[in-house]
Amino acid sequence: MEATAWDPEGATWVLDTDGRLSDTSVAAGLDLRSYYKALVAARCLDVRLARANLPMFASAAGEEAPLVATAFVARDEDWIYPGLRDGAIALVRGMSFDEIAHAVVHQPTLGLGSASLRIGTGTAALGMHLAIAAGQAHGQKLAGTKAITFALLGEGTTTTAGFHETLVTAATCDLPLVLVCRSQLWPAGAPAEAGVVGDSVVDRARAYGVWERRVDGADPIAVWAAIAVAAARARDGKGPSLVEVAVTQLMHDPPAHRDPVERLRRHLDANGQWSATFQDVVEAEVRTKLDHALSMARGGA
Amino acid sequence: MNTMQAMSIGLADLLRDDPRRVLLGEDVASGGMLGWSLACVDDPELRARVVSTPLIPATMAAHAGGLALAGLRPIVLLPSASALVEGLAGLREIGLVASRTGGDRSAPVLFVAPCGPGFGLGDDASIESTLARLVGVRVFSVGRSSDVLRRLADAAAFGEAEEPTVLLVPRMLLTAPHDDVPGTDATTPVQRARDGRTITVFTWGEALGPVLAACEDAEIDASVIDVVRLAPLDRDTLVELAKDTGRVAIIHAGLRAHGLGAEIAALVAEHAIHYLDAPVVRLCGDDGVHAPADEMRCVPTSDRIAAALTELASP
Numbered sequence: 320m321e322a323t324a325w326d327p328e329g330a331t332w333v334l335d336t337d338g339r340l341s342d343t344s345v346a347a348g349l350d351l352r353s354y355y356k357a358l359v360a361a362r363c364l365d366v367r368l369a370r371a372n373l374p375m376f377a378s379a380a381g382e383e384a385p386l387v388a389t390a391f392v393a394r395d396e397d398w399i400y401p402g403l404r405d406g407a408i409a410l411v412r413g414m415s416f417d418e419i420a421h422a423v424v425h426q427p428t429l430g431l432g433s434a435s436l437r438i439g440t441g442t443a444a445l446g447m448h449l450a451i452a453a454g455q456a457h458g459q460k461l462a463g464t465k466a467i468t469f470a471l472l473g474e475g476t477t478t479t480a481g482f483h484e485t486l487v488t489a490a491t492c493d494l495p496l497v498l499v500c501r502s503q504l505w506p507a508g509a510p511a512e513a514g515v516v517g518d519s520v521v522d523r524a525r526a527y528g529v530w531e532r533r534v535d536g537a538d539p540i541a542v543w544a545a546i547a548v549a550a551a552r553a554r555d556g557k558g559p560s561l562v563e564v565a566v567t568q569l570m571h572d573p574p575a576h577r578d579p580v581e582r583l584r585r586h587l588d589a590n591g592q593w594s595a596t597f598q599d600v601v602e603a604e605v606r607t608k609l610d611h612a613l614s615m616a617r618g619g620a
Numbered sequence: 621m622n623t624m625q626a627m628s629i630g631l632a633d634l635l636r637d638d639p640r641r642v643l644l645g646e647d648v649a650s651g652g653m654l655g656w657s658l659a660c661v662d663d664p665e666l667r668a669r670v671v672s673t674p675l676i677p678a679t680m681a682a683h684a685g686g687l688a689l690a691g692l693r694p695i696v697l698l699p700s701a702s703a704l705v706e707g708l709a710g711l712r713e714i715g716l717v718a719s720r721t722g723g724d725r726s727a728p729v730l731f732v733a734p735c736g737p738g739f740g741l742g743d744d745a746s747i748e749s750t751l752a753r754l755v756g757v758r759v760f761s762v763g764r765s766s767d768v769l770r771r772l773a774d775a776a777a778f779g780e781a782e783e784p785t786v787l788l789v790p791r792m793l794l795t796a797p798h799d800d801v802p803g804t805d806a807t808t809p810v811q812r813a814r815d816g817r818t819i820t821v822f823t824w825g826e827a828l829g830p831v832l833a834a835c836e837d838a839e840i841d842a843s844v845i846d847v848v849r850l851a852p853l854d855r856d857t858l859v860e861l862a863k864d865t866g867r868v869a870i871i872h873a874g875l876r877a878h879g880l881g882a883e884i885a886a887l888v889a890e891h892a893i894h895y896l897d898a899p900v901v902r903l904c905g906d907d908g909v910h911a912p913a914d915e916m917r918c919v920p921t922s923d924r925i926a927a928a929l930t931e932l933a934s935p
Contacts, residue, residue, distance in 0.1 A: 426720075434724035439689075440717065442682075444709035450679030451713065454686015461642065461671070461692065480678035488683060491674045 325573045327504055327565035329519070330535040331545065336576035338585025345544045349391070351583070352592055356601050357387045358539060358580045361407035363605040368406070368423055371613055375427040379404040381569035384536050384579040385499050385562070387411055388543040389469050392550045398459075400439035400452035400470040403430050408471070412436045420612035439470075446472070446481025449498070453485045456496040456559075467495035467553040469546075474502040477520050486527040489559035497549045498524075498561040501536065503568055524561035536566035539579045540586075623765045624654050626798035627732075627789070630769040631695065632659035634776050635666045638693060641776070642669040644684055645697040654734065654794065656697050677706035685714030685727040685784065694729045695776065701735035701788060702744045704751060714784050715756035726782035730775055736826045736873055737919060738791025740912030745826065745905060745919070746874025751786055752851035752883075758785040759851040763813070763828030765796045771848065788850075790826045790873075792919070809849035810857045816842040818933050819867045822858065822884055824850060826873035830922040838926035840933060842869075850880055858884060859891045866897040867932050873919045876904035903928050 333345045340346065361383040369378045379386065386401075390411035393399055401408045409419055409431035422431045432440030439455070442448045452470035459466045476482055477500065489496045500520050521531040530552060532545045542564055549560035567577040575581050587593035628651075635641045643657050649672040651658040660666040676683060680703070684694040698704065704711060714727040736745040751759045760775045762768050768789065775787040814832060819842040823831045828846055835842050845861055847853070862868045868888055870881040885900045903925060905918035 432721060434721055440720045440725075442713045443716075444713055447679065447682050447710055447713050450676075450682035450710060451686040451689065453679075454683040454688070455690045456686070457671075457683070458687045458690020458692050461669075461687075462690065481682070484674075484676040484679040484683075487674045488676055488679070492671075 323574060325504065325567060325577050327535055330533050330565045332535040332538040332541045333544070334538040334540050334582055334586055336582070338582060338587075338589055340540065340586060346540050348547075349540070349543055351587060354387065354391060354539065354543065355580075355583050355587055355593075357391070357411050358383050358583060359598070359601045360410055360605045361387050362580050363602055364406055364410055364419070364609060367606060367609050367613070373423055373427055376423065377404045378568070378570060379407070381573070381578060382501050382503075382536060382566040383407055384539040384542040385471070385501055385546070385564040385566070388539065388546050389471065389499050391543060392546045393469055394466070395437070396464070396466040398437045398439060398452070398455050398466070398468045400448045400455070400468065401430050401441070402448070402471045402473060402476075403441050405471050406431050409433065409436065409438055412438060414438075416608040416612035417615065420609065420616035424613070424616040444481070446476045446479030446485075449476070449481045449485040450488075453488050453494055453496055456489070456494040457492060460493070460495055465554050467497065467550060469497045469499060469550075471499045471501070474500060474520055477523060486524060486529055486559075486561075490528045493556075493558045495553035495556070496559040497546065497553055498559070499546060500561060500563045501566045502563055504565055520563045521561065530558065530560040531563065532560075533563045533565065536564040537577045537579050537582050539583045542579075621798050622795050623768055623798045624656065624794050627656050627768060627772065628659040630772045631656060632663060632666060634695065634772065635660055635669055640691065640693040642671050642687065642692055642694050643697060644671050644673060644687070644694045646673060646675050646699070648672055648697055652697055653699055656732065677703060679707065679710050681707040681729070681731070681784075682710030682713055684729040685710065685717065688714070688727040688729045688784075689717070689725055693776075696729060696731045698731055698733040700741060700744065701733040701747045704731065704733060704747070704786065705744075708750070708754075711751075711757060711784065712754050715754045718756055718781055718783065727784050728778045728782035729784045731784070731786045732772070733786060733788055734791045734794065735788045736790045736792060737915040738794065740915060741791065746872065746879050748788060748825075748850045749879050752880055756781075756783050757851065758783050758849065760785065760787045760848060761824045761850055762787070762789050762793065763824055763846045763848075765793045765798050767846075768793065768798070788825060792826055792829075809854045810861070811846045811848050812843060813846045814842065814844035816840070816844070816865075818842060818865055819869055819929055820845060820861050820865045821869045821871060821929070822847050822881075823871040824848065826919045827871045830920060831871050831925055834922040834925035834929060837922065838930055840926065840929045842929060842933075847884070853884070853887070855887055858887060862888045862892045863895040866895050868896065869901040869903065869929060869932055871903045871920060871925060873905050876902060876907060879904060898932055901928055901932050
């Protein structure tokens with residue numbers, strides 16, 4: 320496929336811009352239709368919340384693949400420590416729409432934590448949730464279980480002490496910790512707060528001796544595969560890892576092939592697994608339930 | 621045996637009592653600079669629960685909090701209470717875990733930190749004022765060498781809310797001989813260290829020794845109260861103790877301004893002012909920053925204490 324200025328350099332992909340899968344073995348073990356439904360649900364959640372004009376809400380449209388993939392790879396006994404824009408994790412892990420709506424309306428800056436779903440609560444100090452996640456992974460290792468911990472972050476957080484000290488600790492203590500970093504692509508050059516010259520976070524992980532992979536966030540299958548490999552390593556006692564996912568925010572109006580939902584839709588469509596009716600049913604279910612829950616959370620009837 | 625050696629044995633006992641407890645720190649595997657983890661390292665049964673970490677000043681508290689969230693009971697041995705200032709953001713986060721999760725989760729971590737003058741490091745005296753402002757964090761102090769094992773056990777027991785807890789151990793006590801005094805009630809957050817009827821003295825940490833010496837030497841009829849748990853304060857008990865004598869002195873090491881003494885003075889003013897026969901007296905270390913060689917100036921001397929209490933006792 321022809322790379323455009325919107326496509327990341329040095330990022331692995333298996334699904335080309337037209338949705339053709341270059342290596343079918345990569346998707347082995349992944350139910351693509353369920354995965355697609357979760358991606359659509361995550362997108363619907365994001366669009367609905369963005370329209371609700373909630374204070375402190377930030378959109379993650381275009382960045383769904385690493386969120387949904389992490390929740391798909393994680394087992395029930397694993398912990399996930401999301402960032403503040405990662406409501407899709409809770410959605411895929413089975414949090415009710417009522418709980419999601421209550422949290423985003425009443426405590427929008429703390430993420431969607433849940434002890435029963437093993438989702439960590441956010442921290443006010445940037446990057447500090449990574450250190451708590453490392454401690455959780457440390458506890459899992461000392462307990463001798465196969466459970467592991469995932470933590471999500473954005474490239475801006477890679478300047479914090481929390482990020483660097485977490486990498487050092489995870490490498491030194493050989494923790495079962497999978498860091499999933501979303502790096503937003505900035506075709507016109509990254510702003511200073513992105514914290515990265517160029518756009519490679521994996522170089523930083525490599526410098527600490529942490530296993531890393533960089534994948535294209537517009538390809539949901541490559542993202543899932545990379546996180547699945549990282550998780551398998553952690554479960555096998557091979558230590559920490561960082562998966563960097565190069566994502567494109569839809570608010571910048573990129574070409575359609577940069578949208579991970581659309582990329583997988585093209586693949587399903589080409590293989591006769593997608594229809595407009597299927598799409599409508601998936602979207603309608605999320606929208607109806609979420610609208611009702613949001614109305615209740617805001618004190619409506 | 622000195623206080624450091626007694627603490628080493630006490631920490632090993634804590635690990636034997638509860639298999640969830642682990643020792644955490646940068647140099648715990650080698651016993652630590654104060655030898656606090658030596659008894660654990662020496663015991664083959666406990667050695668696996670002595671966990672070294674890299675130097676991670678900004679995130680040590682948060683990392684230990686994660687271990688506690690995973691079901692362990694970490695005891696973090698810090699080289700200095702000033703490390704808590706470096707890790708304050710993380711300590712604040714784990715203090716908020718219980719309230720943020722509606723009580724579903726808690727982070728019971730015990731931090732053991734030397735503080736105050738000693739080895740030229742006296743610049744963190746009265747650090748309790750900084751820590752006491754953190755929501756959901758308990759702060760305990762040790763005033764006498766003979767109390768150190770009871771304080772350690774109390775702090776490590778955690779309350780029902782399983783809040784992260786800091787135990788401040790004055791460096792002045794570390795090399796003092798340790799003579800255990802049995803029979804003191806270990807579970808009260810406020811402890812009477814001396815009986816008296818004319819004055820109530822609230823004190824803690826480094827100042828407790830000089831206060832007791834002053835009362836003996838100058839024959840002052842003062843009730844000396846060791847405010848063991850500095851956060852949260854046992855407010856009702858402190859108010860009742862102030863009412864008992866009607867004359868209150870608050871004596872602690874370190875800086876006077878914005879100190880915990882001001883909080884206790886305000887508490888007495890709010891709830892016991894009609895019972896007071898004299899204005900509340902506050903006595904602290906010398907103001908200002910001291911050179912390492914002059915670090916003991918941050919602890920009020922027994923002479924100054926005797927003079928202040930004699931004046932307060934006079935009708």
